[in-house]
Amino acid sequence: MHPYIHYFTFFNLMLLSGNIWAAQQSCNNGGNAASKLHPSNTRAAVDQNLNSGDVKNILTPEQQSIVGSSLIKCNIRKYNGVDGQQQMLAGTKTATFNPFFNSNISSNMQKTFNGKSYYKIVNTSNKFINDYAYIYFSYSDNTAKAPEYTLNEPNGNIRTLDTYTQGLKIHNLSIAFDKAPIQPITNVPIKIGSLDVAWTRQEPNQKYYDINGTIKPDQSSQQDASFTTSATQVAQIRLNITPYSLKTCNVNSPNVVLPTMSTHTLKNVGDTAGKTNFTVKATCTSGLENTLLYSTIVDNQDVGSSQIEKASKGVLINAETPSASKNVAIQIFDAKTNMPVTLGVETEFGTTSQDKDNPIASRGYYAKYYKLDSANTSAGTLNSTATVTVMYK
Incomplete structure (x- = not known):
């Protein structure tokens, strides 16, 4: 399933002394491909070596973090159609991440490894992963000291700042297996969840300014600069596993x-x-x-x-x-x-x-x-x- 973007553009037009203002919203279509967790970005590879041949506890070491900066990036401005003056419009942002929506992680199948709940990986391009692999990680906004959520806390509110970008940080990612892989696992895409962001602004009485930023005294008319816009983007990693070299x-x-x-x-x-x-x-x-x-x-x-x-x-x-x-x-x-x-x-x-x-x-x-x-x-x-x-x- 492809990620989708809600794209709304509102134009409130009034002819007042030659000044035309509008609220313009533009979110990148298909997410920000430069972000490390974007599906098209191959830098989000998780390269791990199995460090145990114990078939009861086959784990990859926990990866410290994967930072997907600006996975969603939008441009929302107040625009003067006559003189080209632009200002960023302030808005209130909500941002949530759901690891079980539009992902390869099943919320219905979990197993405990080393005291932590790992969830089953399903429907990837690799049969061995589909049959035997589980995943664990926690997630947060990519800013410092952002609240961190575990996989059993879907739709965690990761918003920290009312900016027009939203990143995602994956912590302590680890893969566990029911059966030890004996063949390398190479560059397998795994969708790890869906990032959802919405911005709202209520400004029903937007006054008009001249090019110097001064309220024009002869302008008694005002316009509505309110808006709501949202965007959704799938986060993805690519998994590479080097099997534990069994001594036999x-x-x-x-x-x-x-x-x-x-x-x-x-x-x-x-x-x-x-x-x-x-x-x-x-x-x-x-x-x-x-x-x-x-x-x-x-x-x-x-x-x-x-x-x-x-x-x-x-x-x-x-x-x-x-x-x-x-x-x-x-x-x-x-x-x-x-x-x-x-x-x-x-x-x-x-x-x-x-x-x-x-x-x-x-x-x-x-x-x-x-x-x-x-x-x-x-x-x-x-x-x-x-x-x-x-x-x-």
Whole structure:
């Protein structure tokens, strides 16, 4: 929706000794494009870097202020049509700002971040912003010590002086997200509200002056110099967001194949055979060099480690298939300690290398067949899977 301007011109004409006076009002059509908060002014960019990777509290730092001087600018004069003499007419001004009118801010959806109420951004050109972004700021006139209003105080009276311009100052602007953006957000226009200004002047008995400013003694006639005029202008920012650079590690997925063995190899409970080594490697992003990593191994067939005895011995449950062996499982060992891995428990994985671009850490393990009971070993297949989670703190 385009901003609109009420434009009124009143001409009160009288032929008196050659002097013709009129009240002339002219407001800039479409607002003052030179103002920083005008939609056509690209200087109103809000450039922010996310400073947190915490998905529960993804905020941009609060911007100190954005000053949109003379967002609305009008010229209201008393004009002599004969000799060209002009004087500014005094008038009473009212000025209000509504962040929810003609804007991309919804008054019906809000969320609390860091103890402050942020309001949902909607209907922009960016889908991610529409889905996940909220905004917070306060506003005032751009003069010193002007009263300041929050977003939950729409139509705050920001008038400070009866001038024929009206500016707007945005304080502490911040953007919050429900979900961390992973792609840059570039130059997205966001309408943040509507500035409404009106001027009134009541002067029903305007006397006539000569060119020297002296009341002419022979002028008994007077004219009405009263007027009312108003203007509305949308305020807008352009948002640029640089995503927080998440430090992550990618972990390889080794496929471990144990050798085929005779059923006579495993006779007693706890017997093991078929040792097969494998390595888990974590390749990390820049910034994680020389960092201690931790790991947890979980049995995909028993994620909650409900079978406590098996989990404590690093025994993975065999997937149930028609051809599965009934009393043989696979046991995982830490190659560094030669002890069974305790499933579901966090342990130290290793320290990454000094490489600043792609620091790496790895840890060796090995797998063995494991006899579950004292019955004769049943022939069949074994198919077990586990998930290794690597993290840093």
